Amino acid sequence: MKKLLAICTFLTFSNCKEFDSFNTPKTAEQLKLELKIQEEVSPQDYLKADGNYKENFWGDKLKINCIVKNNATLASYKDAVLKIRYFSKTKTEIANKEMILYEVFPPNSTKTIELKLKNYSDVNSIGWEIINAIPLD
Known part of the structure; x- marks a missing residue:
């Protein structure tokens, strides 16, 4: 405040x-x-999430290698909120989940974070993005 x-x-x-x-x-x-x-x-304009994912053998879990890049010149962020979306074959969003990445993201840096999540049935693809973060002083 x-x-x-x-x-x-x-x-x-x-x-x-x-x-x-x-x-x-x-x-x-x-x-x-x-x-x-x-x-x-506006941390969501400077923190970008990319990466790749794969299902486990049974298809009930996903392993995500999330690469978070901080494009800010001066600002550091922490506790980024990652929104993960699950899509069907028709690109309809089946579900979404928000999770906090308890990491510090210094200016002009890249971090890879490994996540393991539950998969839903009828999921054809997933996507993710940073929707918020806390700026550090």
């Missing part, structure tokens, strides 16, 4: 004409701060 208040205060004063900030060029430090705030507000 404090971080949100700080961001709102910063954005309010940075857009205020009384401070005449639009006539003076921004310093490198100001630009870095703005970029970091932008990255922290």
Whole structure:
């Protein structure tokens, strides 16, 4: 909550004409701060999940090698929320599941995480994406 208040205060004063900030060029430090705030507000734009999966012999479990890449320049994230979707042959979503990846994702980094999940009947394919994460200070 404090971080949100700080961001709102910063954005309010940075857009205020009384401070005449639009006539003076921004310093490198100001630009870095703005970029970091932008990255922290929308982690789903900077954390991307890819990888591959396979079924076990009986087809009741899936092994996922999830590759998470943090494309942010300055922001680190933790506890990313991964949404996994199960699709039928007709690409209809059969089920979905959200799980938290209890990892830290530094800027410009890639991590591979192995997941083992229950499979559903009539699943033809699955997909996954990062839908949220907590920015680190």
